[in-house]
Amino acid sequence: MSDFDYDLFVIGAGSGGVRASRVAASHGARVAVAEEHRVGGTCVIRGCVPKKLLVYGAHFAEDLKDARHFGWDVPDCHFDWQRLRDNVLSEVTRLEGLYGQTLDNHKVTVLKTRATVVGPQKVRLADGTELTAERILVATGGWPFVPEFPGSEHAITSNEVFHLDSLPKRVVIAGGGYIANEFAGIFNEFGSKVTIVNRGDAILRGYDEQIRDRLLQISMTKGIEFRFNAPFKSIEKQDDGSLMVHLENCDPIAADALLVATGRVPNTKGLGLEAAGVELDKDGAVKVDDNNQSSVPSIYAVGDVTNRIQLTPVAIREGQAFADSVFGGKPTTVDYANVPSAVFSHPPIGAVGMTEAEARNKLGAVRIYTSDFRAMKNVLAGRNERALYKMVVNAATDQVVGLHMIGPDAPEILQAAAVAVKAGLTKADFDATIALHPSMAEELVLLK
Numbered sequence: 001m002s003d004f005d006y007d008l009f010v011i012g013a014g015s016g017g018v019r020a021s022r023v024a025a026s027h028g029a030r031v032a033v034a035e036e037h038r039v040g041g042t043c044v045i046r047g048c049v050p051k052k053l054l055v056y057g058a059h060f061a062e063d064l065k066d067a068r069h070f071g072w073d074v075p076d077c078h079f080d081w082q083r084l085r086d087n088v089l090s091e092v093t094r095l096e097g098l099y100g101q102t103l104d105n106h107k108v109t110v111l112k113t114r115a116t117v118v119g120p121q122k123v124r125l126a127d128g129t130e131l132t133a134e135r136i137l138v139a140t141g142g143w144p145f146v147p148e149f150p151g152s153e154h155a156i157t158s159n160e161v162f163h164l165d166s167l168p169k170r171v172v173i174a175g176g177g178y179i180a181n182e183f184a185g186i187f188n189e190f191g192s193k194v195t196i197v198n199r200g201d202a203i204l205r206g207y208d209e210q211i212r213d214r215l216l217q218i219s220m221t222k223g224i225e226f227r228f229n230a231p232f233k234s235i236e237k238q239d240d241g242s243l244m245v246h247l248e249n250c251d252p253i254a255a256d257a258l259l260v261a262t263g264r265v266p267n268t269k270g271l272g273l274e275a276a277g278v279e280l281d282k283d284g285a286v287k288v289d290d291n292n293q294s295s296v297p298s299i300y301a302v303g304d305v306t307n308r309i310q311l312t313p314v315a316i317r318e319g320q321a322f323a324d325s326v327f328g329g330k331p332t333t334v335d336y337a338n339v340p341s342a343v344f345s346h347p348p349i350g351a352v353g354m355t356e357a358e359a360r361n362k363l364g365a366v367r368i369y370t371s372d373f374r375a376m377k378n379v380l381a382g383r384n385e386r387a388l389y390k391m392v393v394n395a396a397t398d399q400v401v402g403l404h405m406i407g408p409d410a411p412e413i414l415q416a417a418a419v420a421v422k423a424g425l426t427k428a429d430f431d432a433t434i435a436l437h438p439s440m441a442e443e444l445v446l447l448k
């Protein structure tokens, strides 16, 4: 019997922490996990899951309009924010219960409290209780970054947006990343007047330029406004409770809500890591090696807190790799090449591998294939919205090194196509595959 209270103490029951806890326990470790908010973490409670449900809810606005072109008599419909919000929140609660059950089933001790690190093998709970563990796993995720400017306290973040009392008639969204663009699409479909405000001059950095341009074009056509190179000056609360948003280089904007989506920072503040000797990088992320081990050998970290790729499936893979390596005798490292990603905008984006610019820089000679088309459904619906698929091919080897898509169901199609990119298949392999007709995905094997 070990001298420690636990073999593993996990801080944070989010995507990475839950996976690591239950897998370590299934390998026979005595595991405790502390969670200061709700079991499930950002993805389940205030991220991917409630966001995607809102995206589905928002899409009905277009589907109901389009349905008329397909022969359905659709009366003018009214959208009820409170009903969708409450249904989404109760689904989140159901999932939270399932995550808790999984941990219970694996005999993981769940402590619903904040925990901090007080030594290489010691943690302290909020009530002062100190516990020891042979190993500690930091899986505390990230936290929305809100820039400081006068009145910034009137802003909300993705933490609060799922709980709004009413649908804002006018919403300003700060940021150009995927969360900003997803919520712009959601609120716009619900009928809010949306303005995206960006301190830089581009949206969705890291995505292929042509795809970003297409989303910008379509978003503007749908009525979303953009202000670029417009840092915040201040926010004033008006007597009627609304906000006046003052920006550099632009006229002020009146709004009922300001959603700040300007990135997420690693959640290490006040965690006691530096005092325990754990090295953090300049952004506060826990520095880890390929085995998720920090500069203190008994302390590990996975997920957003390490600021590698901030996505749920990556956090889950890291949690699994950690538990299998340390407690399962199966040394595993995560392969970060060709991680697919999506933007659940209207229409959505799916991408894997190198953008055209990255490939040109890295490989020199590349071949680019694109298909710019109007989905059959959009044609009949009279919806003048074009999809764009782009394939990036290494000219020397014929290998497909990147796929970038915007259009209906792009993330669903991209997930399957990502297998081919990950497997290193060539353009000739795509060409050899007979099209599945009629589909949008068939464009991928018909690129000329």
Ligand SMILES: Cc1cc2nc3c(=O)[nH]c(=O)nc-3n(C[C@H](O)[C@H](O)[C@H](O)COP(=O)(O)OP(=O)(O)OC[C@H]3O[C@@H](n4cnc5c(N)ncnc54)[C@H](O)[C@@H]3O)c2cc1C
Residues within 6 Å of the ligand: 011, 012, 013, 014, 015, 016, 017, 034, 035, 036, 037, 038, 039, 040, 041, 042, 043, 044, 046, 047, 048, 049, 051, 113, 114, 115, 116, 139, 140, 141, 142, 158, 179, 267, 271, 302, 303, 304, 305, 309, 310, 311, 312, 313, 315
């Ligand atoms: C609005 C939004 C939409 C997103 N959409 C997507 C998407 O579509 N697809 C995707 O792949 N990713 C998405 N993400 C990102 C995804 O949610 C994260 O990458 C993922 O949750 C990271 O998992 P994690 O385990 O590192 O941390 P988290 O899931 O954030 O879990 C960390 C947990 O630690 C707890 N905690 C922190 N400090 C302490 C402490 N001291 N003591 C006890 N508990 C503590 C927190 O309460 C939290 O529950 C989205 C994020 C947001 C905000």
